[in-house]
Amino acid sequence: MDDRPLMSADSVTCRFRGTTACRDVSLDVYAGEVLGIVGESGAGKSTLLHCLAGAVQPSEGTVTYADAKGHDHAIHGLSESALRQLSRGDWGFVHQSPYDGLRPHISAGGNVAEPLLRCGETRYASLRAAARHWLAEVELDPERLDDPVRTFSGGMQQRVQLARNLVTQPRLLFLDEPTGGLDVSVQARLLDLIRQLASELEVAVVLVTHDLAVVRLLAHRLAVMRQGEVVEQGVTDQVLDDPQAPYSQLLVASELRS
Amino acid sequence: MALPMMAVEGLHKNFTLHRRERLNLSVLTDVSLSVYAGECLALSGPSGTGKSTLLRCLYSNYIAQQGRILLRHSGEWVDMAQAKPRKILAVRRYTLGYISQFLRVAPRVSTLDLVAEPLRAQGVAPNVARSRAERMLQRLRLPEPLWSLPPDTFSGGEQQRVNIARGLIAGFPVLLVDEPTASLDADNRAAVLDCVSEAKRAGTAILGIFHDDDARQALCDRTYDMVAAQPASCAG
Incomplete structure (x- = not known):
């Protein structure tokens, strides 16, 4: 485990037309690690993901990416072509709807x-x-x-x-509800594939989902979002088994268990 | 003199249930203990006295509100009660194992790969990890035809041994075990105790819950009484 993050969000706030989609979010993404982001629809998970990937400009805060040579880039200050180069070569982005990505x-x-x-x-x-x-x-x-x-x-x-x-x-993979519409058996296969990518190829993965069972199996660390804010962050099993924030407790209590 | 591997000082754990009018449940009050290399300490006390909760706090699965959980991790002391998530994950990868009563693993992965996984996470080559996993499963008497199958259809005793194999394979210096021999027949219980004793002889510090007398007699050097050690207000 490398101790320098591959990507860091520092106090990121995104506002659109008077609404705040995410507020003061700080998190780090590391090589070989899956970071899960959970929360109900409208919590700002997808906006945050698009902001990390450079597609949405934050109103405040910065997102920094360390490239393969160890150089840091403030991604929202990059030229369009430099950003395109990163998003083509270094990053992957799997959209919620296949038609957005195909x-x-x-x-x-x-x-x-x-x-x-x-x-x-x-x-x-x-x-x-x-x-x-x-x-x-x-x-x-x-x-x-x-x-x-x-x-x-x-x-x-x-x-x-x-x-x-x-x-x-890619070195960094953004996944926006990647297994939402999949059969259970295929979902399991894809989860295993993603897990292997992280552990064996040292890919960093940011996974947005509302499925707690998916993050339980896949994510090393977890952030819980509500109304645009990260209300709790920690080791995945700790956040799910001993949630501290009132909203995390509600979320976990609502989980269906097999 | 043996080295202390884990020292727990003044640990408190309570649960605040926000959805029950912030009901506050105190489960652990002022727990202090230490575990040395090569010894096995048993937690004793009736159900509901916080034995499993304590193990979960020590693994950082639960958050303790107060106190320190010092662990010797690659030559330095780490306080698990204060450690950042990445440090906790590193401690779990190299130093601290936890054999729970439940096998919670990714679907569709073969038993052999599941058992090899903790070694793979430490960077051990796939073929080496797999052959060590084979040896471990053999010693724990898991029938070879099962190795290539995911364990979800296994019996309770078979799943338990898969769990134990995962906990023992990486040779963690500190091991937390929650009833490792519950639901095993005599032969399988003996095989499990043999493997755990061997880890202990090799210097592993073990802290565990053992309801079964055979297991306690075979493994445990000392007992920590959960009721006697905590102020009366919190027991039960």
Whole structure:
């Protein structure tokens, strides 16, 4: 475990048209670690995630990213092209809705291989091999490589989106409710895949979800959000088994257990 | 003279239930104890006297409101009651093991990989970790055909041994155990006690709850009485 965070949010506040989506949020993300962010809909989880990924400008506060060479970047001060370079090469972002992260009219293989192409890989055979490999990793039939992605079911599209984000082997992966619409068995496989990415490839993962069972298995640390604020942060099992804040206690008490 | 591995000083734990009009439940009052390398300390006392709560506090699964939990972690003392989350995770990865009564693991992962996981987390190569996991499962008498299966369909006793294998495999210097031999038959109980005794001989400091007399006699050197040690107001 490296002791320097890969990404740090320092007192981040995001306001839109009079409403405050997140308020004074500070958190750190480390290589090899899954950070879970939970809370009810409208708590500001997705806004925070988009802000960490540079897509939403904070009204106050800073987000700092340490690149592979150890240089720090205040990401909201970067030029558009510098930010694009980071988000293509170093980061992956899996959106809640597959249509936000995919091109529905091109093939599954094309969707998966495109980020590699953008990073400069032009050999057709390598692109196809990589697409095939990552489709298989997310338990999709590699024979469907050439089928347009709109012909896939929602859960399968979500897996194509994950494969598209893994193909460049990012250092930092943002996941916005990635397993929401998936069958239980596929969800388990994806959770295991994400866990392996973190532990073996030292990928840092920020996972936004409302599913406490998912964070219990996957997240090392957990932040609980309510009305835009982080009300509690800590080791995941501690936050879930001995929640301190009134809202965390309500959230945990409402969990369905098998 | 043996080295103290864990020292608990003046530990208090209460639960504030915000949804029950901030009801305050005091479970631990002024608990102090220490555990030395190579010894086993048993927590004794009837149900409801906070034995499991104490183990959970020591693992930082529960937050203690007051007191110190000092652990010797890679040559320095760490106060688990004050440690930051990342430090707690590092202590759990290298120093402190916890064998709970329940196996809570990711679905669809084979038993062998689950048992190898604590070693993998320490950076041990996959093949080495797996062969050590095989040896551990063999010693704990888990039938080989089960190794490639996830443990969710196993019997209670089999799941318990998977849990014990996960707790013992990494050779943690300090081990918390909550009824390791409950629901095991005589042969399996003997196998578990054999493995835990071996860890103790190798210098592991063990703090545990043992309702079963065989286990207590085979392992424990001292007893900490939860009722006698705490002021009367909190017992029960």
